[in-house]
Amino acid sequence: MxxxxxxxxxxxxxxxxxCFVSCGDSEKKESNTQTTTEAPTAADTTAADTTDAAxxxxxxxxxxxxxxxxxxxxxxxxxxxxxxxxxxxxLLVISFGTSFNDSRRLTIGAxxxxxxKAFPDYAVRRGFTANIVIDHVNxxxxxxxxxxxxxxxxxxxxxxxxxxxxxxxxxxGLEYEEVTDKIAExxxxxxxxxxxxxxxxxxxxxxxxxxxxxxWTKDYDDGETAICFMGHGTEAASNAVYQKMQDLLTKDGFxxxxxxTVEAEPSLEDVIAKVKEGNYKKVVLEPxxxxxxxxxxxxxxxxxxxxxxxxFLAEGFEVECLLRGLGENEDIQKxxxxxxxxxxxxxx
Numbered sequence: 001m002x003x004x005x006x007x008x009x010x011x012x013x014x015x016x017x018x019c020f021v022s023c024g025d026s027e028k029k030e031s032n033t034q035t036t037t038e039a040p041t042a043a044d045t046t047a048a049d050t051t052d053a054a055x056x057x058x059x060x061x062x063x064x065x066x067x068x069x070x071x072x073x074x075x076x077x078x079x080x081x082x083x084x085x086x087x088x089x090x091l092l093v094i095s096f097g098t099s100f101n102d103s104r105r106l107t108i109g110a111x112x113x114x115x116x117k118a119f120p121d122y123a124v125r126r127g128f129t130a131n132i133v134i135d136h137v138n139x140x141x142x143x144x145x146x147x148x149x150x151x152x153x154x155x156x157x158x159x160x161x162x163x164x165x166x167x168x169x170x171x172x173g174l175e176y177e178e179v180t181d182k183i184a185e186x187x188x189x190x191x192x193x194x195x196x197x198x199x200x201x202x203x204x205x206x207x208x209x210x211x212x213x214x215x216w217t218k219d220y221d222d223g224e225t226a227i228c229f230m231g232h233g234t235e236a237a238s239n240a241v242y243q244k245m246q247d248l249l250t251k252d253g254f255x256x257x258x259x260x261t262v263e264a265e266p267s268l269e270d271v272i273a274k275v276k277e278g279n280y281k282k283v284v285l286e287p288x289x290x291x292x293x294x295x296x297x298x299x300x301x302x303x304x305x306x307x308x309x310x311x312f313l314a315e316g317f318e319v320e321c322l323l324r325g326l327g328e329n330e331d332i333q334k335x336x337x338x339x340x341x342x343x344x345x346x347x348x
Contacts, residue, residue, distance in 0.1 A: 070297075073102030075141035078109055081126035082146045086158040089122045091115055091340065092151055094179055095168040097128030098293035099136045107291045107327025111168055114333040115340055122164065122344075127151030129175060148179065152186045161191045162347060166340040168290050168327065169198040170231070173238035196343035199290075199326075199335060200241045210248050212331035214257065217284065220320075226256050226280040228271055229288035230300045230308060233261025242266060242288075256280070259288060262299050268308055272315060282318040285309060290332075291325040 078101060081093075093115060095108045108126070116124040127148045128134050138144045146154060155163055165183055169176050176198055187193050200206060217227050231242050243266065246259040256278065260271035275283060285308050287296040300308045301321035312319045326332045 072100040073105070075101045075137065075143045077101070078105040078143075079112070080143060080145050081112060081124060082144070082151075082154065083125075084154065084158055086123040086125065086155065086160055088160065089162045089164075090155050090158075090160045091119055091122035091124045091164045091166060092127055092155065093124060093166050093168060094127045094129065094148060094151075095290070096175065097130040097133040097145065098291040099133050099140070100291065100293040100297065101137075101141070103292045103296075103323075103325055107325040108168060111290075111327050111333050111336050114330075114337055115166060118337045119340065119344065125151060125154070129179065148182050152183065156186065156189045163190045163193045164196065164340060164343050164347070165194070166196040166336060166343065167198055168336065170288075170290065170326075171198055171200050171238045171241045173198075173234055174236050192347045194343045194347045196336075196339040198339075199332070200245075201339070205335060206241075206245060206248055208331065208335055209326075210245065210252065210254075212329050212335075213286075213288075213326075214249075214254055215331070216329055217257075217286065217322075220284045221256065223256075224280060225282040225284055226258060226275040226278060226317075227284045227286070228258045228260065228275065228308070228312075229286055230295070231259060231261045231288040232295060233264030235264060239264045245288075262295055268311060272311060275312075275317075276315065280317065282320065283312045284320050284322060285312070286322040287325060289325055290327045292323045292328075293325075296321075296323055296325070 093108070093112050098104050098108070112124050112126060116122075125146070127146050127150070129148055131147050134145050134147055163183075165179070167176060167179055169179075180195055183193060183195060197205075200209060213229065214221075220227055229245075233239055233242065239261070242259050242261055242264075246257075246266065249255075249257040249259070258266075258271045258274055260266045260268055262268075285300050287300060289295060298304070298307065301323060302309065304310065309319050309321055
């Protein structure tokens with residue numbers, strides 16, 4: 001299986017028209033959470049494996065239609081937020097994107113809804129950075145989501161004066177830098193422009209995310225279960241956020257919680273080695289990504305022999321996969337609201 005590559009988030013940046021200043025389940029019964037449970041069999045134990053957001057996910061997510069034999073949900077239920085008549089103040093939510101319709105609505109859409117509720121004086125709009133995702137959704141579902149250029153041009157055409165941009169990226173990484181560079185190209189068109197911070201920026205952010213994910217999975221914390229989160233990973237220095245989260249979990253006594261990545265370190269092999277040191281009977285897998293898209297459904301929970309699920313089954317563990325993105329978690333949504341509030345306060 002090809003590993004799906006994604007660009008991570010980057011350093012926070014506040015912009016004005018004149019200058020730029022740096023700123024930088026647990027509920028098994030949840031209606032919006034899909035779970036899959038499989039116990040190892042003799043056939044399973046011969047399999048092998050390796051495995052978004054934030055989350056942020058990329059490209060093989062956009063498969064050709066004739067290869068896509070699964071249902072990702074009803075695209076018409078998702079508010080793509082590309083309406084005109086924006087007004088003087090816009091809150092533009094920038095995401096990598098996903099072609100998984102239900103996950104897009106339940107994660108990115110939920111974050112946008114939380115921001116709209118928190119900031120009624122701002123028109124909330126959407127922009128995706130992954131054109132391959134945009135093109136795939138448009139071709140498959142007839143739904144066209146704005147890319148970042150289209151979203152910014154829409155703001156210009158609507159004569160927006162104050163533009164607040166809140167990315168849903170997980171970290172200060174390469175893609176976040178690309179977003180800030182792109183917005184800089186349009187800065188002269190607005191009176192004020194400011195960019196909010198990604199999810200994991202400050203130590204306080206890490207503590208809040210730790211609490212959110214451990215509260216979310218507490219029903220599985222029974223002493224016999226290893227709870228493993230799958231991040232994307234990046235070759236950039238920002239990849240350190242995954243080890244930092246692991247270290248924080250361990251320090252705070254969540255010694256049965258493990259963090260790994262698809263593309264970098266800690267690797268799946270690292271996570272399996274750590275889990276095998278314990279006396280666990282079961283492994284719960286969940287994405288440490290804003291959306292539950294291609295990586296979660298294929299690299300993590302897929303049936304191919306190199307998925308995380310298959311690898312853990314091959315080691316003799318019972319495996320349960322929680323197909324939900326961080327964006328579904330209300331505590332995670334609140335962090336994005338706090339970051340947007342900080343950005344808005346900086347231009348008042």
